[in-house]
Amino acid sequence: MRITKLLIILLATLFCTTGRAWVYPEHRDITLAAIQKLDSARRAQLDRLWTLARKGYEWRLDVLVADATQGEHPKYLDYAAFPAIAGDHSTSADNMLYNILQTDWILKVADITARLKIGLANSKNTSERESYLRDSDLRLLRADPEYVSRAGSNNVHFMLARTGVNTSARTYFDSCFREGVEVNLIGTYNWFHTSALLKAKRLASETLTPDQRSALTLATLADEAFALHFLEDAFSSGHVAGIGETRPCARAPTITMMSTDLKLPPGKVNEWC
Numbered sequence: 267m268r269i270t271k272l273l274i275i276l277l278a279t280l281f282c283t284t285g286r287a288w289v290y291p292e293h294r295d296i297t298l299a300a301i302q303k304l305d306s307a308r309r310a311q312l313d314r315l316w317t318l319a320r321k322g323y324e325w326r327l328d329v330l331v332a333d334a335t336q337g338e339h340p341k342y343l344d345y346a347a348f349p350a351i352a353g354d355h356s357t358s359a360d361n362m363l364y365n366i367l368q369t370d371w372i373l374k375v376a377d378i379t380a381r382l383k384i385g386l387a388n389s390k391n392t393s394e395r396e397s398y399l400r401d402s403d404l405r406l407l408r409a410d411p412e413y414v415s416r417a418g419s420n421n422v423h424f425m426l427a428r429t430g431v432n433t434s435a436r437t438y439f440d441s442c443f444r445e446g447v448e449v450n451l452i453g454t455y456n457w458f459h460t461s462a463l464l465k466a467k468r469l470a471s472e473t474l475t476p477d478q479r480s481a482l483t484l485a486t487l488a489d490e491a492f493a494l495h496f497l498e499d500a501f502s503s504g505h506v507a508g509i510g511e512t513r514p515c516a517r518a519p520t521i522t523m524m525s526t527d528l529k530l531p532p533g534k535v536n537e538w539c
């Protein structure tokens with residue numbers, strides 16, 4: 267009982283900055299809705315890329331890029347789950363793919379969060395909602411070995427504070443990439459999104475073997491999914507608070523700027539990180 271109380275206190279402290287942040291099922295639902303709303307041409311293109319990307323990983327990656335019917339005890343992970351796993355259950359695009367493809371605990375995370383989605387949907391008030399969230403956090407703590415250490419270092423999920431009320435958008439965005447600046451949400455999104463675009467350029471221009479094309483497609487989608495986590499975070503009210511010395515729960519970031527290269531042929535993109 268004492269250990270449970272301690273864990274609850276620890277979790278309440280660790281997640282004090284993410285109280286109004288997206289949780290796993292919300293991240294997944296946002297991506298799911300975005301995919302469902304693609305026009306038919308773009309959807310067909312994404313489906314083709316997903317088919318290429320899951321080649322050799324059919325035992326873990328869902329046949330559907332976005333599986334709206336997925337519920338408890340999932341046997342597969344779809345692409346909509348990638349941004350939910352990014353950031354909160356992995357520290358880089360490379361680490362995200364490792365956790366998705368090489369660990370068993372990630373399916374437990376998908377199961378726990380599927381049940382959280384049902385609980386949140388059935389919640390009648392804030393108290394019930396908080397209860398489901400705390401219960402889910404405790405289960406995730408047991409399933410994901412790095413959950414606490416990642417949650418304890420989460421500055422990267424937050425916007426950099428503006429230096430003044432008159433700071434223009436251009437000046438603000440430039441400041442997010444300035445040399446020596448603290449790792450931040452906008453900078454992280456841009457890093458992984460740019461890495462995905464560079465890989466996509468290679469896909470479109472290089473002569474690759476079928477295996478190389480599959481690996482590069484998976485790496486491209488992984489980088490973009492990791493970027494999407496932070497783009498989604500940018501529209502969460504809990505992430506509006508800027509990183510700064512006065513933020514009470516400010517901590518060092520754990521995200522490593524390691525995009526995915528898998529077993530890819532040498533090329534400029536692999537030099538990106």
Ligand SMILES: [Zn+2]
Nearest residue numbers: 353354423499
């Ligand atoms: Zn986040």
